[in-house]
Amino acid sequence: MSEHRLAEVFVELADTLVADFDLIDFLHRLTVRCAGLLDVAAAGLLLADQRGALRVVAASTEETRLLEVLQLQTDEGPCPECFHTGQPVTVVDLADAADQWPRFVTEAHRIGFASVHALPMRLRTEVVGALNLFDTRPGRLSPRTIQLGQALADVATIGLLQARTISQSSMLAEQLQAALNSRVIIEQAKGVIAERHQIDMEQAFLRLRATARAGSRRLSDLSRAIVDGSELV
Amino acid sequence: MTNDGFFRVWTQIGKHAQGSSVSVAHLCATAMAVAGVDGVGVSLVAGPEALEAFTTTDVVAARIEELQLVLGEGPAADASAEGRPVLAVDLATAACAERWPAFAPAALAAGARAVIALPLQIGAIRLGVFTLYRVRPGGLSALELADALVIADTVCMLLLDHAAVAGPDATGLAWRDGLPGSDAVVHQATGMILVQLGVTAEVAFVRLRAYAYAQDRRLGDVARDVVARRLRFDPDQNPGAGVGEPV
Incomplete structure (x- = not known):
């Protein structure tokens, strides 16, 4: 990738971090840029729920199958390991990990993924989540690509913190729970839109996001209005 | 979870x-x-x-x-x-x-x-x-x-x-399925049922759970059927019991 393109992406992401910005939209944008910049098939972000599980907050495509593969990592896959050790985890060929993570590997293979990388989202001594990079080819990403992926994971952490000034861990807890609940509201709104227009979940998300952007609304605010029935999209 | x-x-x-x-x-x-x-x-x-x-x-x-x-x-x-x-x-x-x-x-x-x-x-x-x-x-x-x-x-x-009218026993369902916090399809299905039945999200979610309980199936599996349009909730059928219609 060109240095110029790289600079553009970081400027775009930094520009998004204005007062009262939309965290989920920001993280979604980041995963889309990740997939493009790092030349991987898909990227997804999981945050640590204080209940003790990892939960999906954003993915480069909202295809239900991708979200499900990401979510399988509540129990198995490279994300839990990355989360617990705070270190990147690389699976060069998923076929070699079939015994270790049978469900995760089966589902990942089903959508055509052959390799996966997990990079930690770190905040001081705490790991707050992980960035997943999937590719259709087996193999290792170059050290430079990993480095860039880690920089993007760090930007995601900054976004999470920036959404509110976080001075202590209790604020982080408040922020994480708010982000996770926003994600649930968005799923509910996707269901409403998908049923109303007889479209799939990814198309429903695109419609939701386009409407939010056109009206400079936060995804979670618009989604809530859709689910409450006060707004039709 | x-x-x-x-x-x-x-x-x-x-x-x-x-x-x-x-x-x-x-x-x-x-x-x-x-x-x-x-x-x-x-x-x-x-x-x-x-x-x-x-x-x-x-x-x-x-x-x-x-x-x-x-x-x-x-x-x-x-x-x-x-x-x-x-x-x-x-x-x-x-x-x-x-x-x-x-x-x-x-x-x-x-x-x-x-x-x-x-x-x-x-x-x-x-x-x-x-x-x-x-x-x-x-x-x-x-x-x-x-x-x-x-x-x-x-x-x-x-x-x-x-x-819920004739709702499931929360204890039984929670023991079996855990809590539905992390399963995106459950929330997507709630949104779809809300439109199918013309009810609030709360009622739609209760109906989804009631159906899963009545059919003795996992909540996530029923939700997946709704999202894949293999199962619809019909407003004209037995409103209390969370009846769904296989398509």
Whole structure:
């Protein structure tokens, strides 16, 4: 990738971090840029729920199958390991990990993924989540690509913190729970839109996001209005 | 979400319920034990910006609920409005006095020093607030917070299922499926059923759960059928029992 393109992406992401910005939209944008910049098939972000599980907050495509593969990592896959050790985890060929993570590997293979990388989202001594990079080819990403992926994971952490000034861990807890609940509201709104227009979940998300952007609304605010029935999209 | 935290908490809930069906009061007692707090209150959404006390474990908890109702401010009011936990770990600090100028001193006078308000919500479904207090300052540890959140989720399920006509037994369903926090398809299906039946998200979610329970199937599997359009909910069929129509 060109240095110029790289600079553009970081400027775009930094520009998004204005007062009262939309965290989920920001993280979604980041995963889309990740997939493009790092030349991987898909990227997804999981945050640590204080209940003790990892939960999906954003993915480069909202295809239900991708979200499900990401979510399988509540129990198995490279994300839990990355989360617990705070270190990147690389699976060069998923076929070699079939015994270790049978469900995760089966589902990942089903959508055509052959390799996966997990990079930690770190905040001081705490790991707050992980960035997943999937590719259709087996193999290792170059050290430079990993480095860039880690920089993007760090930007995601900054976004999470920036959404509110976080001075202590209790604020982080408040922020994480708010982000996770926003994600649930968005799923509910996707269901409403998908049923109303007889479209799939990814198309429903695109419609939701386009409407939010056109009206400079936060995804979670618009989604809530859709689910409450006060707004039709 | 079937993980260690869930089973740890549910084992405790089982001890408090002692074989009878689990009530909100059992969940409050469990919260006091596992989160190391001195009392708990549950308030329910009673209007666009109104909460009303549902149950409290003691006079201080009752006073915290009452103060917020009368003064129109406080951690539970904020948690409900913002859809996020509010952890006021020391009401005697300047930050708390500034945020809740009337509530903070009054709650201190009533004997509370720390107040933790956890919204009872599932996405856009807002049920109320689970409020825990301590007579001494201090936040919850990671483990205490994890357990308190799981109990708050369980309170949500119990409230929803009690409100349902011929609803499932929350205890049974929760034991079998865990809590539906992390399964995106469950929430997508809720949105779809809301449109199919022309009901609120709350009713749609209850109907989905009732169907899964009646058919003895996992919630996530039923939700997947709804999202894949293999199953529709029909408003003309037996509205109480959560009947779905295989397509």
